[in-house]
Amino acid sequence: MTVEPPRVKPTVRWYNTLRNHSLRSVAQSIQALALRGLIAGLQRLTPAQSSNLGAWVARGLGPMLPVSRIADDNLRQALPDLGQAERRRIIRAVWDNLGRNVTELPHLAALRRSTVGAGWEIEGEEHIAAIRASGGQALFFSGHLGNWEMILPIAASLGLPVAGFYRAASNEAADAVIQSLREKALGHGVTMFAKGQDGARAALLHLRRGGSLGLLVDQKMNDGIAVPFFGRTAMTAPALARFALRFHTPIIPVRVIRLGSARFRMVCEKPLAIALTGDATADTYAISLAMNATLERWIRDEPSAWLWLHRRWPKAAGHSSRPPP
Secondary structure (H helix, E strand, C coil), rough: CCCCCCCCCCHHHHHHHHHHHHHHHHHHHHHHHHHHHHHHHHHHCCHHCCCCCHHHHHHHHHCCCHHHHHHHHHHHHHHHCCCCHHHHHHHHHHHHHHHHHHHHHHHHHHHCCCCCCCCEEEEHHHHHHHHHHHHHCEEEEEECCCHHHHHHHHHHCCCCCCEEEECCCCCCHHHHHHHHHHHHHCCCCCCCCCCCCHHHHHHHHHCCCCCCEEEECCCCCCCCEEEECCEEEECCCCCCHHHHHHHHEEEEEEEEEEEEEEEEEECCCCCCCCCCCHHHHHHHHHHHHEEEEEEEEHHHHCCEECCCCCCCCCCCCCCCCCCCC
16 A cells, blocks of 8 residues: 655645745845944955955965865866975965955955055056047956956046946845945946846847946856867857957956055056957857967966966866865
């Protein structure tokens, strides 16, 4: 005889769903409240002090976390000549920079153009001035180097509103807190789109209206196109290349170099020079290849400046279980 499991009454299911949702909402509210408290505490410090505190915490804890194994695997694949001691130094520096980025976020709006101390300077401003003078639009690309959060605020300060993307946090309340810090730094006229289909549609409309757009193009995209990066195939997002071909816009590489505690230089390079063929598939690949080559040049120039913590290539055989250095 078959015994059927007891059925859960609809009212019980409804109650459990409501209870779980309520518990999740309470937990997220507590997390957001804690985040607000942390931000308020950091804002009592100077930008440099806040940056140094974040570096100290991340530098001490980060290398011990399992995600550092990914960084070690990435370094082995991309820069195989490095020894263990040098990989360890780079990973520690990566965490140092990431910790600084996090604790510099509450001070983003206070960082201004300056010659010394906390703030920023720029190299290659003439490329932005040319676009601004012509009233045209451009596509900017960069990667997770230095403090990438500074790119849009600097562009806005130079009078060139550039929209960008952000990855929304799973905690909506905490995400609102983080976005308010970014929006305060950006001011009016600069928009950030959440990653996803809605954000992509909004970005497309922004370009149709003549706006400029900036993208970080150095992370793995499973449904991207296969393009060499450090001599290995890396799945690369083709969106920027497709936007450029569709709107006939120049593509300008930009990166932020960390000079010290809450001190940066944004380097704006001349537009990419790519011979287009008229074949959309071939041209998309050519642009993506040029972007990856630019990123690789920047990373080779200063390996510790890049965020090696995300899985950019397939797992290296025999490395996935290796403990972090």
